[in-house]
Amino acid sequence: MHLTVDKMTFDVLISRQQIEQRVRELGEQITRDYRDKNPILMIVLNGGFIFGSDLMRALDIPVEVDFIKISSYGDQLTSTGEVKMKKDYDSLVGGRHIIVVEDIVDSGLSVSFLKNKFEMQQPASVAFATLLHKPDNSRLDFGLEYVGFEIGPEFVIGYGLDYKQNWRNLPAIYVRVDGRESEHGA
Ligand code: IMP
Numbered sequence: 001m002h003l004t005v006d007k008m009t010f011d012v013l014i015s016r017q018q019i020e021q022r023v024r025e026l027g028e029q030i031t032r033d034y035r036d037k038n039p040i041l042m043i044v045l046n047g048g049f050i051f052g053s054d055l056m057r058a059l060d061i062p063v064e065v066d067f068i069k070i071s072s073y074g075d076q077l078t079s080t081g082e083v084k085m086k087k088d089y090d091s092l093v094g095g096r097h098i099i100v101v102e103d104i105v106d107s108g109l110s111v112s113f114l115k116n117k118f119e120m121q122q123p124a125s126v127a128f129a130t131l132l133h134k135p136d137n138s139r140l141d142f143g144l145e146y147v148g149f150e151i152g153p154e155f156v157i158g159y160g161l162d163y164k165q166n167w168r169n170l171p172a173i174y175v176r177v178d179g180r181e182s183e184h185g186a
């Protein structure tokens with residue numbers, strides 16, 4: 001089913017059922033890895049809130065939740081290359097196991113910024129769970145522990161991901177299928 005947004009065309013890339021299945025698998029994996037560790041799920045706002053809430057309910061261990069808000073995108077289709085802190089978390093993370101929950105890792109700028117930020121607080125560990133990863137775009141000097149799906153460089157929306165703050169409510173991931181980002185970006 002096509003979806004038209006600002007004259008751009010989107011199609012389903014990952015269905016609701018595929019997301020549910022993968023979130024269940026990631027939940028089982030994290031449950032095994034963090035038994036007796038009482039981790040803190042650090043949900044990155046805004047995009048991570050839907051994946052984070054589903055992932056949290058797929059965990060069968062005691063787990064805390066906290067939130068951090070950053071932005072690296074503005075309202076554009078491509079990264080601005082700059083990470084801004086919009087809201088800091090409240091938890092004491094020293095000595096704790098932190099699982100940072102992202103909607104997507106694109107350039108890798110956001111997760112690199114967050115890894116540095118958390119490691120300065122001397123947690124017991126920092127791991128990343130992201131629903132989506134665009135490996136073609138990312139320049140990372142560390143691994144991502146929990147990745148839902150690797151996807152191409154095309155712009156996607158839905159399940160937490162926005163276009164100009166809208167469409168986060170779509171229950172599936174939709175991908176732009178007409179033309180290249182540069183035609184509409186910046
Ligand atoms: P990064 O810092 O370039 O890795 O970008 C991470 C952030 O950019 C994500 O948390 C998203 O909010 C946003 N982002 C990256 N790619 C997309 C996309 O295809 N659609 C919507 N948002 C995206």
Ligand code: MG
Nearest residue numbers: 047073161162
């Ligand atoms: Mg965003």
